[in-house]
Amino acid sequence: MAEESILSDDFLRELMNVGEVDILVGLPTYNDARTVSHVVQAVRAGLLKYFPRQRAVIINADGGSKDSTQEIVRASSISDLQNAPNLHALRTLHSISTQYSGGHAPGAALHTILAAAELLRASTCAVVSPDSVNIEPEWIDRLLRPVARDNFDLITPIYRRHKFEGLLVSNLLYPITRALYCKPIREPYPSEFSFSGRLAVQMAGLDIWQQETGRIGGETYLVVSAITGGYQTGQVFLGPKSRTDQSAPADIVKALRQTVGILFSTLESNFPSCSAQGEMKIASSPDGRPAEIDTEPIRVNRKRLHQMFVRGIVDLEPVLKTILAASTLAELQRAAALPEENFRYTDELWVRSVYEFAASYHHSIISRDHIVQALAPLYRGKAYTFLTENRETSAQEVEVCVEQLCVKFEELKPYLVELWNGKK
Amino acid sequence: MWDKFVLELTQASHGIVENIARFLPRLLVMIVIVIIGWFIAWIFKVVLRSILRLAKFDKLSQDAGAAQLLNRAALPSSSELLSRLVFWVAWIGFILIGVSVLGIVGIEEHVARFFGFLPQLFASLFILFFGLLAASFFSRAALLAAVNSDLPSPRLISWTIRTLIIVFTISMGLEELGLGEHTVVVAFGIVFGALMFGLALAFGLGGQDLARQFLQRRFGRHGKEEHEDELSPL
Numbered sequence A: 001m002a003e004e005s006i007l008s009d010d011f012l013r014e015l016m017n018v019g020e021v022d023i024l025v026g027l028p029t030y031n032d033a034r035t036v037s038h039v040v041q042a043v044r045a046g047l048l049k050y051f052p053r054q055r056a057v058i059i060n061a062d063g064g065s066k067d068s069t070q071e072i073v074r075a076s077s078i079s080d081l082q083n084a085p086n087l088h089a090l091r092t093l094h095s096i097s098t099q100y101s102g103g104h105a106p107g108a109a110l111h112t113i114l115a116a117a118e119l120l121r122a123s124t125c126a127v128v129s130p131d132s133v134n135i136e137p138e139w140i141d142r143l144l145r146p147v148a149r150d151n152f153d154l155i156t157p158i159y160r161r162h163k164f165e166g167l168l169v170s171n172l173l174y175p176i177t178r179a180l181y182c183k184p185i186r187e188p189y190p191s192e193f194s195f196s197g198r199l200a201v202q203m204a205g206l207d208i209w210q211q212e213t214g215r216i217g218g219e220t221y222l223v224v225s226a227i228t229g230g231y232q233t234g235q236v237f238l239g240p241k242s243r244t245d246q247s248a249p250a251d252i253v254k255a256l257r258q259t260v261g262i263l264f265s266t267l268e269s270n271f272p273s274c275s276a277q278g279e280m281k282i283a284s285s286p287d288g289r290p291a292e293i294d295t296e297p298i299r300v301n302r303k304r305l306h307q308m309f310v311r312g313i314v315d316l317e318p319v320l321k322t323i324l325a326a327s328t329l330a331e332l333q334r335a336a337a338l339p340e341e342n343f344r345y346t347d348e349l350w351v352r353s354v355y356e357f358a359a360s361y362h363h364s365i366i367s368r369d370h371i372v373q374a375l376a377p378l379y380r381g382k383a384y385t386f387l388t389e390n391r392e393t394s395a396q397e398v399e400v401c402v403e404q405l406c407v408k409f410e411e412l413k414p415y416l417v418e419l420w421n422g423k424k
Numbered sequence B: 001m002w003d004k005f006v007l008e009l010t011q012a013s014h015g016i017v018e019n020i021a022r023f024l025p026r027l028l029v030m031i032v033i034v035i036i037g038w039f040i041a042w043i044f045k046v047v048l049r050s051i052l053r054l055a056k057f058d059k060l061s062q063d064a065g066a067a068q069l070l071n072r073a074a075l076p077s078s079s080e081l082l083s084r085l086v087f088w089v090a091w092i093g094f095i096l097i098g099v100s101v102l103g104i105v106g107i108e109e110h111v112a113r114f115f116g117f118l119p120q121l122f123a124s125l126f127i128l129f130f131g132l133l134a135a136s137f138f139s140r141a142a143l144l145a146a147v148n149s150d151l152p153s154p155r156l157i158s159w160t161i162r163t164l165i166i167v168f169t170i171s172m173g174l175e176e177l178g179l180g181e182h183t184v185v186v187a188f189g190i191v192f193g194a195l196m197f198g199l200a201l202a203f204g205l206g207g208q209d210l211a212r213q214f215l216q217r218r219f220g221r222h223g224k225e226e227h228e229d230e231l232s233p234l
Helices: A009-018 A036-050 A069-078 A106-119 A137-150 A167-181 A197-204 A212-228 A252-275 A302-315 A317-323 A326-337 A347-363 A368-389 A395-411 A413-420 B002-054 B057-064 B066-072 B078-101 B107-148 B154-177 B181-206 B208-219 B222-229
Strands: A023-029 A056-062 A094-099 A124-127 A154-162 A193-196 A233-240 A292-294
Touching (some): A009 A094, A036 A069, A056 A106, A106 A197, A124 A137, A124 A197, A137 A193, A167 A252, A167 A347, A212 A252, A252 A347, A317 B107, A326 A347, A326 A368, A347 A413, B002 B057, B002 B078, B057 B066, B057 B078, B066 B078, B066 B107, B078 B107, B107 B154
Parallel strands (some): A023 A124, A056 A094
């Protein structure tokens, strides 16, 4: 069994004491003492309020926190619910905290949670980010209900975001996932999500967890596996995604590795099905609510983004030459030479660049990690253009802009197929 | 007197005929060895070329930057060059074996030295190739890291790392060949020391402003502004 090698004896003993459960909520942590208490309280309140008759367990998989995160989780698990004193448990709500081996790695935490879900035969599971400061007990209901009651296998979140937050998601991850897998999943790298027991069993048994793919990008891999494995996927609106949320890496290279690198690597085995011009399957939205966008003013240093794009194009010329087509690189160089106020990274050029990166990754033109890193300056250029074009726009106009980019990714999909097959 | 002269002449001509009679078969054997050797070396070349193409050796050498060097010198591709090298080394080996069959005094020693030198030659070529590969990989990694960290002069950083690794590799290769061992080690030490000293001076004298800016950004008032401008990409 997969869990034999990763679950410690003490953790196994605690799991055996719990016995079989209906619901498992996983909480991967690493130095989250500041926010984790509120999250545990919200999860407990959500479980007691909305699933009082189900056997439930909260599993905290910690990466070796130095700030007493585990102690806080244990204390929060036995303390009274501060915000909901009228809630009473009909069954014992178990909470277990364990420290997985091998040091902090998001994938190792997810693997531990999946292995525990398999062992406890949980039919409904969820993973909650430890620094979601806006989490409410209702989030647990919204995440778990479609899996527990409506037989969904994977539920990903939709958040209310500021229009300039999550630019990598809106300008690359969402459009490319939608184009390649014909599923409009807004958050292909979710920090909160729920899944069925059968998906957990299938994922726990994979051999990716000892590889880089599993260690850094387990969440993206899980989403792609659910889509390609024919599992029923859906989305629910959760609420606002706070700007203080530190779960997402601020380092763009790290973020690219965890998301784009994993997405490119999943194409290796899935490209035959991706390359077909499939019909767009609408991901079910059990609550029927679309994404919401905040448009409050926000301070952004666009000048720095532009400078880093221009420097990147100039300094990385020998690397970009090996990845991009000559015409694409020439267009980028022309754009980089323009004054800042005239610079625009058009949708078509951006999509062509991304597809050429994906094909170069497939053909291993150079080290794959170097290919992913070389995308960072180009992303900064696209982010600059998005910020500039949408400085004064309304929420609807931003959505139209993202939709146009998605359509461009879908239109140019044959170009990727040609590049992939080495015809260009 | 005349009879003695005729006798000596006859004996000498007999000796020459006997020597030629002894030498001709050896010459023939040598020619056969050279011809068979050419054929075997040609087979080596064809087989090696196929293996290298299957293993995508040209792509590997392109990654290492060796292909660009060869292009500049108007030489064929790496796999072609290596297979030709193996052909010539193998054929020269057979020629030397053939020559040793002739029984010429002193040749055997040279043949033995040639075969003794071959492992060193291949070891140094191996070191050189993987050194170039490492130089290309690490210089590109440094370039990408420097660009993404917004460090000044990323290409200079990348070039410095590439040059250091290549110099180090060449010195190791030459040492393996046994060519001027001490000279190479001393020269490398001097170049490396001078480079480090130069960099330390350059950083100390020229990088004062840079260091001040870095410290101000990191710990000073501007740190907060920079942080506020950061947008979460995910």
